[in-house]
Structures are given as C-alpha cells and as structure tokens.
Amino acid sequence: MSETNIESLLPGVFYRKPAPDQPPYVEVGDEVVAGQTIGLVEIMKQYSEITAPSDGTLTKFLVEDNAMLDPGAAVAILQTEEA
Template identity: 45%
Template sequence: MSEHVVQSPLPGVFYTRPAPDKEPFVEVGSVVSADTTVGLVEVMKQFAEVKAGASGTVTRIHAENESIIGPGDGILTIEKG
C-alpha cells in the first residue's frame, strides 16, 4: 500500500470542521474517497473545500484546526487501498 499526503491548495486558515459546533470532516481511521471533503481553507473570508484526492484510510492529520497553512503544506495522510 502507498500513502497520499493531502496538501493545501492555497495559503490561509485551515479548518477541520464545517462549523465550530460540528464534528470534524475526517478523523484518523476515517475511510475516504477521492472526492471526500477533508477540510476547509479560508482566505479573505472565502472558503475553499479541500478534497482527499485519493481513496483510502486517514492515518495521520498534520494540520490542527484553525492553524495557518501555506500552499503545499501537508494536511493529512491517507493510506491508499
């Protein structure tokens, strides 16, 4: 099996959940498909969905909720398969 690191498409604030009172999009152990939303990046009050980009199981989450990330920064790792 191989790993896929989901990277931020742009700089901004990363959110692991759709709203403060909602559950996270994914957690370690979540099974995702390529089009699963795994988080949001906010830039100037605009929100961009971050998609998994691969099918598999989330094995590690690199970015914390409300952390500042740059383009290409690792958000989470998926074990493909």
C-alpha cells in the first residue's frame, strides 16, 4: 500500500460540502474512485473541484473545512493498493 497527497491546484477557500446544508462529499475512511470529488476550492466566487487522483481510501483530511489554501497545498491523504 502507498499513500498519496491529494493537492489543490488553486489558491482559495476549501469546502468539504457542495452547499452548507448538504453532507460532505466524502468522509475519512470512505473508498473513493479516480476522479471522484472530495471537495471544492472557491476563489472569487468560482468553484473548482478537488478530485481523487486514483482509487483508494481517504485516510485523513489535512485542512479544515473553510480553510484557506495555497496552490499545491495538500488537502487529504489517499491510501492506495499501488506500490
């Protein structure tokens, strides 16, 4: 097994939910597939998805909901079966 950081390509505010009254995209321990949305980054009222780069298990979020992100910031850790 290996661990991969899921990173934000953009600066902005990180959101774990699609809207305040909706559940998070994923929770720690959830299985995800490549391309699955795990959160959003908002910059100047434009929203971009942060997606899983491969199949695996999301083991940890490294930033809190509503946190400011820098470009390249690690958002979460994904555990994969790949070596």
